[in-house]
Amino acid sequence: MASGKKQNKPKQYHEKEEQPAVVSEPAASYSSVPFNAATRTIGLMGMSGKKDFAAVRSDSDLISLIRMGIPRQAMDNLMTVADLSLNEMAVIVHTSDRTLRRYTANQKLSQEQSERMIEMARLYTRGEEVFGSLQEFREWMDTSLHAFGNKRPKEFLDTSLGIAMIMDEIGRVQHGIFV
Numbered sequence: 001m002a003s004g005k006k007q008n009k010p011k012q013y014h015e016k017e018e019q020p021a022v023v024s025e026p027a028a029s030y031s032s033v034p035f036n037a038a039t040r041t042i043g044l045m046g047m048s049g050k051k052d053f054a055a056v057r058s059d060s061d062l063i064s065l066i067r068m069g070i071p072r073q074a075m076d077n078l079m080t081v082a083d084l085s086l087n088e089m090a091v092i093v094h095t096s097d098r099t100l101r102r103y104t105a106n107q108k109l110s111q112e113q114s115e116r117m118i119e120m121a122r123l124y125t126r127g128e129e130v131f132g133s134l135q136e137f138r139e140w141m142d143t144s145l146h147a148f149g150n151k152r153p154k155e156f157l158d159t160s161l162g163i164a165m166i167m168d169e170i171g172r173v174q175h176g177i178f179v
Helices: 037-044 059-068 072-082 086-092 097-102 111-131 134-141 160-174
Strands: none
Touching: 037 059, 037 072, 037 111, 059 111, 072 086, 072 111, 072 134, 086 097, 111 134, 111 160
């Protein structure tokens, strides 16, 4: 180079120079079909493929179901999944067991009762996901726990706040946080 000008060479990275940013993901398992909690919630109530339930894909679809009312049959299926007696379910939905016995399988529950069933089905869906099986989650729900004042989580199913507390505790279990 007789003219004395510097040549522009492409920049090369050396160990001491700044390296370009690299993004890496934590090791995780991905599936081609995402877990759809709304669909599983409907499945736990035994309503998969039923007329009003077939198109449920999101929480907003669940809200529509709550407003319409879900049939008693869905509550019966959820009682089986959650291993609850009719008396326990009557306490949860704030009515008498005698009133629940009078409902026909297709009779719609009230909006408040429907909402509690959806909340419970979502809870059991989440529990199954975290604990690996419904059986393991049912056993946990029947165990007296320090986090619940040495009461069973099952005893808190009669209020939305109680269900939220159980959901929070499931999150702590999932992340290994024990109080």
